[in-house]
Amino acid sequence: MLRQMEGSRAVAEAVALCRPEVICAYPISPQTHIVEGLGEMVKSGQVADCEFINVESEFAAMSVAIGSSATGARTYTATASQGLLFMAEAVYNASGLGLPIVMTIANRAIGAPINIWNDHSDSMSQRDCGWIQLFAESNQEALDLHIQAFKLAEELSMPVMVCMDGFILTHAYERVDIPKQAEVDAFLPPYEPRQVLDPAEPVSIGAMVGPEAFMEVRYLAHAKQLTALDVIPRISEEFADRFGRASGGLVRGYLTADADTIVVALGSVIGTLKDTIDDMRADGIRIGVLGIQSFRPFPLAAVRTALQHATNVVVLEKSFCVGLGGVVSTDVRLALSGLQLHGYTVVAGLGGRAITKASLQRTLREAIAGTLQPLTFMDLDWRIVNRQLAREAQMRRSGPIAESLLRDVGPIAAKVI
């Protein structure tokens, strides 16, 4: 049924349709509307047989999730940004124990300086934690990915993060198609755990493992992620068969078949890129975009297949490795190893900086012309950067960086351009 609603509400409705048994909630912007929606649905009885637990921190949220998942309950939580970092130890633990928890990440920047707006620094910081990481392009895909995520997590017995852009998706009102309960029930069977805390069959979970078997346990986690490379497309196809729309999968190309230049991106910016590419195509430029839906496992083969015929590959990413460059670019480069391509990393949209069609078109045209720097920070205000660098060269006590920059920016600071 088509309904107009906020992205967070769409996710809450999707999670509710998956018949969750335990939901733990700790508020952090921009994730709050998701758990508020679920809390209401559980309390009103719309979601039956579910415990909604208000915990005291994100670390506790994931810890409660670990306990309930290990006791055989379908478990969900959501977080973002600082919250994901605060729960990091438990995030690694959940995957190490092989517990199929599903968690929404309402992608948001990480401080300092504190910033509530969207980029991908939070989930990228956990890229090696052993969770599957799926990225949604739209609210419809976010909704669909949650339904797929429970199936994927439980089939593989490993946890799944569904990443959606904070505010840009979570707070955007859009039309979404919400499946019927019977349809979701037919797609997602009840959770049958591989391991469970049960007095009838007592097991110890979480034993200490020394050098004799630790590498093997870790390798098995990798082997599972490799299996996920097959399972993710299969579940996506099954979803398309049942629900009549394509969502998820490993990668999705747009006008890539004949493209000389391909932009690689994750999340909602793919929409802006498609519009930009349409405009550039009208000028006769052969350009396309490759969206990565599954960032972990990283689909090396699929990325290589999609990009190997291009001349220029521009990775547009909302995160970066301080001291190196791109996070996603590093993985893309691995997929393309041995190929002679012009590769560019464009870091854009950090901390909610708007990614406009105009800036994208300018940047992409520079890439095609061969004038773009290999590592480019799109729309970086060099004026205030250089002023701060000069200040630090001049005096020892140059003061707090963020405050100095805001003073330089002046009253236009509120304008997110």
Next chain:
Amino acid sequence: MSNERASSAAPVKFYQTGTFTVGNRLLDAQQRSVQASTERNNSLTSGHRACQGCGEALGARYAIDAAMRATNGQLIAANATGCLEVFSTPYPETSWQLPWLHSLFGNAAAVGTGIAAALRVKARKAGLAQSAVRVIAQGGDGGTTDIGFGCLSGMFERNDDVLYICYDNEAYMNTGVQRSSATPFAARTNTTMAVGPRPGEEAGQGKNLPRIAMAHEIPYVATATVADLRDLEAKVEKAMGMHGARYLHILVPCPLGWGAASCDTIKLARLARETGIFPVFEAERGEVTQVTRIRHHVPVEEYLKPQKRFAHLFGPKGHPDMLAQIQAQADRNIRRYGLLDQETVA
């Protein structure tokens, strides 16, 4: 005086008056210690790697077996990282004969909350009012009073149906004896060295978690020691008869960390109680309901002297002022909890 009192309160005359140490076999079958029964579960079974004289292993065995009996074997345990976890589950072995989950150092209480939540949903789906399966979360003092404190307080505040057991040996023993917030004043650890004008732990008294638990007004808070194991069992049994958040704080001497003889674990636990240093009591909804009185009141030196962690307090270069401070703390406990009969309080 105290002997008379104890014997007049007890229905059976014991060899060691007022305790169950020797007299267990004189009791009726249902009153006997869980450990006296061949039917005991051996929840923490033999073969684990605890040190000789480990108070924590002793306390855990009694506590979990008592909980297993009280719940008819329908029990799940969450365990914090620490000695108890490490010595009981070296891969690929486990000493636990009940469903047991170790997640992290600081989250045992929250993991317990999650287990209880899952059990509640499963019971509801099966048409039951509540789950027959119950939950214990357990950890050492570091995992309880320091790194796990936030999760524990959250579990208390929500009144989740979990019994949390803290095995308090007053320092981080698993990592090699470093100070925790439960380390008592003047104690030497590897991070509170016995050097300088104020050797050992300088802060006042350690974090008093039983009182903090009481401040949450949870249904049940109790303290116990491994010197009185029947008392410990009775408290576990009582706790498992209740629902909601419950807290049991057990003093478990550590021969390694305390610098004490392995054979002195029980003796030191008893002296901690008999000096007033470790008050043994029960509280319900924030009110103290029962205290274990001191039978043979002794000065704190008797408790401190057999422990090398307090050796710097004694001898020609000793610190009588610090000793006096410890004695004052014990006296305060005696007054606060009424550990001695009125007329015998100095």
